[in-house]
Amino acid sequence: MYVNMAIENSSIQFPCSFPLKVMGLNNELFEPAVRAVFETFVGTGPITYAKQLSSGDKYVSITATFTAKSREQLDALYRALNKHELVVMTL
Numbered sequence: 001m002y003v004n005m006a007i008e009n010s011s012i013q014f015p016c017s018f019p020l021k022v023m024g025l026n027n028e029l030f031e032p033a034v035r036a037v038f039e040t041f042v043g044t045g046p047i048t049y050a051k052q053l054s055s056g057d058k059y060v061s062i063t064a065t066f067t068a069k070s071r072e073q074l075d076a077l078y079r080a081l082n083k084h085e086l087v088v089m090t091l
Contacts, residue, residue: 018068021091022081026053026060033086034062041077042066059088 012018024030031051038047047066054060068074081090 012068012071014071015067015069017065018074019063019065020074020077020081021061021063022087023059023061023089023091024086025088026057027086030060030086031062033084034064034081037077037080037084038064038066041073041080 022034024034031049035049045067047064050063050065052061052063078090081087
């Protein structure tokens with residue numbers, strides 16, 4: 001079972017505003033894929049997305065900020081993102 005140690009060892013009080021950064025190759029499939037995973041686990045609640053390209057434009061990071069409802073929700077979201085073929089890393 002995947003457990004995000006940063007979440008496991010923290011004193012996060014739920015619900016809370018939570019920024020999660022997802023990184024992958026800069027291509028046209030990455031952003032829609034990341035948004036689809038977030039919508040699956042967060043629903044249609046407010047999610048803000050900020051996108052940043054790497055210095056060589058090879059990679060892109062998307063920071064999604066949303067209201068996290070529970071540690072279980074965050075763990076499931078991290079698991080889904082980390083096993084997605086287009087995702088290189090999550091923070």
